[in-house]
Amino acid sequence: MAARMCPHCKAEITAANVVAYTNGVDCPKCGMRLEVASGSRTIATLCGLAASAIAWRLASGSPGDLGAVLPTLYAFLAFGIVSPLALMVTANLRNAPALPAPEPVHAGGAHGGPPGHDGGDHGPHH
Numbered sequence: 832m833a834a835r836m837c838p839h840c841k842a843e844i845t846a847a848n849v850v851a852y853t854n855g856v857d858c859p860k861c862g863m864r865l866e867v868a869s870g871s872r873t874i875a876t877l878c879g880l881a882a883s884a885i886a887w888r889l890a891s892g893s894p895g896d897l898g899a900v901l902p903t904l905y906a907f908l909a910f911g912i913v914s915p916l917a918l919m920v921t922a923n924l925r926n927a928p929a930l931p932a933p934e935p936v937h938a939g940g941a942h943g944g945p946p947g948h949d950g951g952d953h954g955p956h957h
């Protein structure tokens with residue numbers, strides 16, 4: 832089960848953690864910031880959509896007043912259940928992009944600049 836290992840120290844990350852913190856999880860061993868690769872999340876979403884479509888089709892055949900409501904409910908539940916399950920199976924962890932380091936601002940290179948105009952060479956206005 833190499834799908835959910837820290838790419839840094841090879842520590843195993845529990846699937847529950849991966850699913851719970853899809854926006855980023857800290858490796859419990861080395862503290863490396865990790866995130867689920869976007870491709871895995873896309874696959875999980877597609878699986879959820881497929882499951883919800885199937886559930887909707889199955890439920891939409893049911894007669895009765897609830898026939899209009901149940902398909903939507905089942906589709907919603909199917910997406911909510913299948914999507915995280917698919918994410919557990921397919922999730923690949925990668926190093927999260929490091930926080931953008933504040934770069935020193937290169938303010939005004941003094942070299943090669945124009946000679947200072949002090950206003951002395953403009954001549955007085957009459």
Ligand SMILES: [Zn+2]
Pocket residue numbers: 837838839840841842858859860861862863
């Ligand atoms: Zn680690």
